[in-house]
Every structure is written in structure tokens, then in C-alpha cells.
Amino acid sequence: MLEPSHNNELPTIPGKRYFTIGEVADLCAVKAHVLRYWEQEFPQLSPVKRRGNRRYYQRADVITIRQIRSLLYDQGYTIGGAKQKLSSHEVKDDTSQYKQLIRQMITELEDVLEVLNAPAK
Numbered sequence: 001m002l003e004p005s006h007n008n009e010l011p012t013i014p015g016k017r018y019f020t021i022g023e024v025a026d027l028c029a030v031k032a033h034v035l036r037y038w039e040q041e042f043p044q045l046s047p048v049k050r051r052g053n054r055r056y057y058q059r060a061d062v063i064t065i066r067q068i069r070s071l072l073y074d075q076g077y078t079i080g081g082a083k084q085k086l087s088s089h090e091v092k093d094d095t096s097q098y099k100q101l102i103r104q105m106i107t108e109l110e111d112v113l114e115v116l117n118a119p120a121k
Contacts, residue, residue, distance in 0.1 A: 010066060013104055018048070018056040028065045038068055041079055044086055063100055 011027055025032045039045045039055075044064050047055040057065075064086075071082040 012107055013059060013062055015108065016059075018058060019062060021047075021055045021057070024057045024062055024065060027062055028069055030065070030069055035065065038065065042068060042083060042086065066100070 010029060013027060019027070021032045021035055025035060028035075035045075035055075039047070042064075045061060045068075047057045047061055049055055067086065068082055071077040071085055072079070077085060
């Protein structure tokens with residue numbers, strides 16, 4: 001769903017378990033108010049809410065948000081069309097999330113390899 005060219009423009013998702021709304025906004029290149037609106041429109045988005053109604057997103061949420069962003073901004077879907085596209089992909093065995101996760105892991109492993117291969121000081 002996310003094309004590699006658009007995926008490379010977004011920052012790498014850090015290896016954390018939870019992300020604040022500000023962190024997700026930066027990772028997905030959207031504003032926080034847009035994320036809150038998308039939560040109302042897309043049932044797939046359901047961040048954990050803690051003290052003071054603070055939202056904490058998980059890695060899967062960040063990937064879903066990137067898919068929604070791609071559908072709306074890159075592929076030109078409307079909110080309704082993006083909802084249908086995401087719903088139809090949930091019914092099917094959609095592998096795009098897994099492909100993105102694998103690309104992400106490859107990037108992270110390459111970074112680790114660079115650190116390991118760097119000369120010791």
C-alpha cells in the first residue's frame with residue numbers, strides 16, 4: 001500500500017513500544033489534530049488512553065496511520081474511500097503492513113551492522 005518512494009520520505013519508526021501523539025505526528029508527517037480526527041473516522045485506530053486522556057500509540061497504530069496517510073495524501077482517496085480500502089484489506093490477508101515492518105527491520109538491522117562494523121576507538 002505504501003510505495004517505497006513515499007516510505008523513504010518518512011522517518012524510521014524507533015524501537016519503542018508506545019508513542020505519544022506528538023511523536024506519531026512527527027513520524028507520520030501529519031498534525032496532531034489530524035490524528036485525533038482520523039481516530040474518529042477510522043475504527044482501526046484506537047490508541048491506549050491513560051492519565052488525563054493522553055493517547056499512546058503502538059507500532060501497529062503508526063503503521064496504520066502511515067497507510068491512511070498514503071491513501072489520502074499520495075493516492076488521492078477520500079476519507080470514505082480510504083475507509084473502504086482499509087476495511088477490504090482487513091478482510092483479505094493484507095501483507096502490506098508486514099512488508100513495511102520487514103523494510104523497517106531491514107533498515108534497523110543495517111544501522112546495527114554499520115555500528116558493529118565501525119572501527120573501535
